[in-house]
């Protein structure tokens with residue numbers, strides 16, 4: 001597993017897409033940060049939640065760029081045949097790749113900590129909220145990357161994998177709003193769809209500095225389910241038909 | 242040791258491998274010979290645990306590939322048909338990667354040895370992207386060899402190479418057959434199987450249609466073929482027909498470019514008798530060789546006929 005992880009990490013540091021993603025993250029959050037500061041100046045004390053909420057939103061579109069390659073390219077290039085005929089569990093391959101992507105995401109997340117640090121230097125914001133927000137974003141990242149990895153396992157076309165995961169993540173992000181549409185049909189269904197919302201578990205808790213265990217469980221659970229399904233998809237070639 | 246028993250593999254309704262059984266013993270290089278679509282790759286993929294059999298059993302070094310796939314894979318080195326390499330890695334990184342995934346002890350020494358075996362030591366630092374096809378093939382071999390596996394499965398390692406590289410890779414494969422190693426080597430070139438292998442399995446339409454040592458196989462393939470005979474004191478066709486027409490196994494004689502073509506009865510090899518009769522008749526034989534069909538042609542005929550038989554059933 002660590003061998004696969006190491007390869008994927010190295011891959012990110014030589015891949016132009018990974019650099020573009022890093023650039024986009026820092027550029028977009030930088031703009032948001034300064035405009036947010038300007039809007040608030042003299043009115044409200046600055047806090048980190050705007051920038052963190054924004055980071056979570058752009059990741060809906062950038063995380064798939066990090067994961068689309070992972071399994072789709074192996075299938076297209078035929079290297080999957082090598083990996084699956086080595087004495088390595090399918091799970092180790094999938095998990096190693098996931099960890100590689102998550103580690104790179106973690107680096108991006110750490111890079112955006114410059115903004116909270118600037119705020120601390122400038123004033124006295126709620127440090128507890130910032131820490132909670134960062135932990136929340138970290139768990140959130142694991143779950144969106146695992147969704148992306150699943151779509152990468154489903155197709156050998158990277159672009160298709162990327163678009164499908166963006167679409168899926170966008171729907172999940174909005175699930176709280178979508179849930180309201182179900183309200184007319186059944187309250188339970190509406191409630192259920194609402195709990196699947198990616199943003200719901202972030203904006204009303206972690207980003208406000210509130211740690212609710214069920215939110216952490218949601219992200220970790222989503223990650224685990226996605227990875228398990230991905231392992232099944234990869235191993236499906238070996239099922240007797 | 243590879244033991245395959247009643248292996249069948251279907252893709253949907255299509256039967257790609259149809260109830261084949263064979264064994265390959267340690268110290269043997271076994272050639273897997275068949276035309277495109279014969280089922281060579283499919284069989285090898287089942288052997289290496291990449292796809293499951295529809296029915297039948299495969300044992301690698303005594304381990305059933307369905308029961309304990311990981312253990313079976315540990316004993317096997319595999320070069321797939323499309324050589325699986327990461328273009329962004331250097332040769333050494335690539336072989337290291339596989340060695341690490343296999344948990345090879347004393348990795349550095351083993352990787353060096355594998356690279357030396359395939360003659361890629363000097364190019365160890367080159368990006369795979371920049372290598373020629375023949376060199377990639379060698380890296381693929383190094384990757385398959387890095388854990389000194391007792392069983393080596395090579396899927397058409399010479400395909401797409403220039404004649405010079407083909408010879409190099411053939412020599413390499415021949416050198417890989419060590420005392421206790423089993424090598425299974427697929428190809429669709431008969432002469433290649435003959436040069437490299439101790440034993441050849443001919444597969445066509447998913448079935449093994451012939452099996453044996455290359456020499457024996459060559460004989461059996463030529464049985465029922467035609468022989469060109471050239472004589473110094475050229476007799477008349479009538480006379481030749483009279484002498485050879487009575488030999489058991491001869492179907493007919495025609496004159497052809499200064500000599501004669503003797504047609505054998507299907508399934509019989511009358512070459513020795515023909516030569517004996519010719520000498521007894523006092524003819525001086527200048528030349529006697531298979532006619533028309535090269536080994537390749539005969540092989541094609543053979544596999545094609547087995548395919549039409551199958552279709553008719």
Ligand SMILES: Nc1ncnc2c1ncn2[C@@H]1O[C@H](COP(=O)(O)OP(=O)(O)OP(=O)(O)O)[C@@H](O)[C@H]1O
Nearest residue numbers: 252255257275276277278279280281282283284429
């Ligand atoms: N994934 C697949 N799905 C459906 N049919 C397949 C699949 N893979 C192979 N086949 C079919 O099975 C048959 C055997 O294919 P296989 O690749 O084993 O042949 P081969 O002997 O390796 O041929 P070649 O010399 O071209 O490599 C072919 O008719 C092929 O079309």
Ligand SMILES: [Mg+2]
Nearest residue numbers: 281282283322
């Ligand atoms: Mg093939």
